[in-house]
Amino acid sequence: MSRDGDFAGETVVITGAGSGIGQATAIAFGEAGANVVVADVDREGGQETTTTITEETTGDATFVEVDVTDDDDVETMVETATSEFGGLDVAFNNAGIPGTFDAVDEISEKDWQAIIDVNLSGVWRSMRKEIPVMLEDGGGAIVNTASVLGKAGEAETPAYTAAKHGVVGLTKVAALERATDDIRVNAVCPGYIETQMLDDAGVTADEELRAETEALHPMGRLGRAEEIAEAVLWLASDDASFATGETLAIDGGYLSR
Ligand code: NAI
Numbered sequence: 001m002s003r004d005g006d007f008a009g010e011t012v013v014i015t016g017a018g019s020g021i022g023q024a025t026a027i028a029f030g031e032a033g034a035n036v037v038v039a040d041v042d043r044e045g046g047q048e049t050t051t052t053i054t055e056e057t058t059g060d061a062t063f064v065e066v067d068v069t070d071d072d073d074v075e076t077m078v079e080t081a082t083s084e085f086g087g088l089d090v091a092f093n094n095a096g097i098p099g100t101f102d103a104v105d106e107i108s109e110k111d112w113q114a115i116i117d118v119n120l121s122g123v124w125r126s127m128r129k130e131i132p133v134m135l136e137d138g139g140g141a142i143v144n145t146a147s148v149l150g151k152a153g154e155a156e157t158p159a160y161t162a163a164k165h166g167v168v169g170l171t172k173v174a175a176l177e178r179a180t181d182d183i184r185v186n187a188v189c190p191g192y193i194e195t196q197m198l199d200d201a202g203v204t205a206d207e208e209l210r211a212e213t214e215a216l217h218p219m220g221r222l223g224r225a226e227e228i229a230e231a232v233l234w235l236a237s238d239d240a241s242f243a244t245g246e247t248l249a250i251d252g253g254y255l256s257r
Helices: 020-031 043-056 071-085 109-137 158-177 196-200 207-215 225-236
Strands: 011-015 035-040 060-065 090-093 140-145 183-190 247-250
Touching: 011 020, 011 071, 011 109, 020 035, 020 043, 020 060, 020 090, 020 225, 035 043, 035 071, 043 060, 060 071, 071 109, 090 109, 090 225, 109 140, 109 158, 109 183, 140 158, 140 225, 158 183, 158 247, 183 225, 225 247
Parallel strands: 011 035, 011 090, 035 060, 090 140, 140 183, 183 247
Antiparallel strands: none
16 A cells, blocks of 8 residues: 555554564554654653654654553653654554453452453543644544454453453543543554564464464464555544544454454
């Protein structure tokens, strides 16, 4: 897809931009001419994304080391958009960690809290800082990363599934609150995407597990990070001017089964 200049001069903040879906989306925004605030707890990955954008695209980028469980970090991230690039037009709240494979009555309190803190509270913390800046700027677009597990349950993923259902709910609430303020709030619900997260979960290396996971998708394959990036750019663009509170599944048919 050609996107030369589609987001020229616009400032985009992306959490979890050092890897996978966040990285692919950051680069896609760079290709569209945006100024990207690359936010990640992983310095190396974040710097790699930043270098790619500044050296290989028409956009600009700056890296900020951000842990979305830390309110001060999130504030710094949003301030960087304003101080370095003069405002905030788009936010992609995407940072996430995988769940553990435990039943509801087996997951530890520690694991539960950690997964909810990043995957759900991290999105709330980010929107809490982003919305006031967008209000000052006269509007903006927010896209949150949920999951097919924000729409459907899967046994032994209690905290991850609860967090992602929470992201879907939070997206709708923020969309309703800001519907007349020119701030649109939407979410993407990816199927299983071939990223570091699936590598860490052992899915991509184990042939049997990979085949089982692929078979969850009627298309019979895993998704690519770039396929999610396309949806995020559309939701963030003026082409989606009447879309708000939407949770867009990009899932090879997973949720249509
Ligand atoms: P990934 O592991 O490749 O990237 C996640 C990024 O988030 C990493 O760079 C990591 O350092 C960063 N991160 C983790 N904790 C953070 C924190 N506390 N503060 C700031 N950054 C943090 O994984 P992927 O697949 O790109 O995941 C991105 C989002 O997509 C996550 O929210 C994930 O839950 C969601 N998702 C992923 C799917 C998949 O199959 N890969 C399916 C559906 C949703």
